[in-house]
Amino acid sequence: MKTMKHIRYGSWGALALAMLLTLVGPFYSPAAEAHGERAQQASLRMRTMHWFDTEIQPRKVAVNETVHVTGRFMPSQWWPEHIRSVEESAFMNIGVPGPAFLRIDSRVNGVPMIRSTRFHLGKTYEYDVLLKARAPGRYHIHPVISVEGAGPIIGPAFWVEVTGDQKDFKHTITTMTGNVINPETYAMSTILWWNALWFVIGIAWLAWWFRKLPVIMPRYIKVEELGDDANQLITIPDMIVSALFFGFVMLVIAGGYFWANYQYPITSVLQTGKVEVEPLPQPPQMVEVEVNKATYRIPGRSFQVEMTVTNRSPRPVQVGEFNAANIRFINNKLLNVKAQEKDDLVAATGLRVDNPPIQPGETRTITIYADDALWETYRLTSLINEPDGRFAALLMFFDDQGTRYMQEIGGPMIPSFG
Numbered sequence: 001m002k003t004m005k006h007i008r009y010g011s012w013g014a015l016a017l018a019m020l021l022t023l024v025g026p027f028y029s030p031a032a033e034a035h036g037e038r039a040q041q042a043s044l045r046m047r048t049m050h051w052f053d054t055e056i057q058p059r060k061v062a063v064n065e066t067v068h069v070t071g072r073f074m075p076s077q078w079w080p081e082h083i084r085s086v087e088e089s090a091f092m093n094i095g096v097p098g099p100a101f102l103r104i105d106s107r108v109n110g111v112p113m114i115r116s117t118r119f120h121l122g123k124t125y126e127y128d129v130l131l132k133a134r135a136p137g138r139y140h141i142h143p144v145i146s147v148e149g150a151g152p153i154i155g156p157a158f159w160v161e162v163t164g165d166q167k168d169f170k171h172t173i174t175t176m177t178g179n180v181i182n183p184e185t186y187a188m189s190t191i192l193w194w195n196a197l198w199f200v201i202g203i204a205w206l207a208w209w210f211r212k213l214p215v216i217m218p219r220y221i222k223v224e225e226l227g228d229d230a231n232q233l234i235t236i237p238d239m240i241v242s243a244l245f246f247g248f249v250m251l252v253i254a255g256g257y258f259w260a261n262y263q264y265p266i267t268s269v270l271q272t273g274k275v276e277v278e279p280l281p282q283p284p285q286m287v288e289v290e291v292n293k294a295t296y297r298i299p300g301r302s303f304q305v306e307m308t309v310t311n312r313s314p315r316p317v318q319v320g321e322f323n324a325a326n327i328r329f330i331n332n333k334l335l336n337v338k339a340q341e342k343d344d345l346v347a348a349t350g351l352r353v354d355n356p357p358i359q360p361g362e363t364r365t366i367t368i369y370a371d372d373a374l375w376e377t378y379r380l381t382s383l384i385n386e387p388d389g390r391f392a393a394l395l396m397f398f399d400d401q402g403t404r405y406m407q408e409i410g411g412p413m414i415p416s417f418g
């Protein structure tokens, strides 16, 4: 008995909490500050999309002003088997909570991204999305690739502050027939009118069947009791009213169709076909990398990769950056890259490279160490608990003149406990 009571109070408490969160959530939600950056599986974040050169400018605009989201990405060659491939169907998107911006233009390698496309593994793409500020606020803007069947794969973000008043937001479109319309309010009365009509029809239909109380469970029990004779619960007036409803609904649909055709004789069909995007031309591979062994040393929180590097470029090269799951581990002896803001995922001293630069024509085995608390805070270490514990990352080499050579690396990640 005591337990019963306990359970009942417990579930009431949970219900009350859920209701409270539902009510208060929209007004106070610290979780919305970070919207799932670390929620996805580590292997999924590491082995789907490598985002780099991300830039969002300007970071402070007024309503009606524009923001450019630009950068590059490379779908991983270690794309997980169990996730639908980006080579099937994908869409270039932007991740911002709510309709705070308007997407004015979106291009990948210069091709307009109004429709879906496909991206090829191991190839490089360059995107440029132009947004127009609509609502004041402070937003964490992410580039996103939405992959059909796999969901959104988010890139690095920057905070953008929008000032001003939403009432001043202006948005007009000139249609193909020359009408200038405001999509914010276009045909609003027709939308409201149709919704109200269907709402009334729905309520009337429910009212007819609910007029003979009690319904739902008692009526279900009656149907069960009567068995084959349950049909007698439906009376002749029920049938007449149902037929009238059916006829009326058909009439409304047909009438709406003819009315719309008469009102808007020229329409164009929403386009759904895919558009093809050529990847950026692949530069000749000047630095070759073969991963020998990758281990994550749990006590030291240190990820180390032993690899054999062949330098075919005309100048000495060195590892400058290790980019995994949107986190940039930087070799600060070579590059001076600092986090631009608090949530910018840069480990400015996170990459340790002890070897001297690799000379032209030389092949050498080196080890790099990515040691930073970000491994832990961004829950990448959970990779060691996954059944397919493989990693992938983008490795960036630089020569003494600053030329960048990129190479994706990947393979099994072995935990080490000593």
Ligand SMILES: [Cu+2]
Binding pocket: 033, 034, 035, 037, 140, 141, 142, 157
């Ligand atoms: Cu974010």
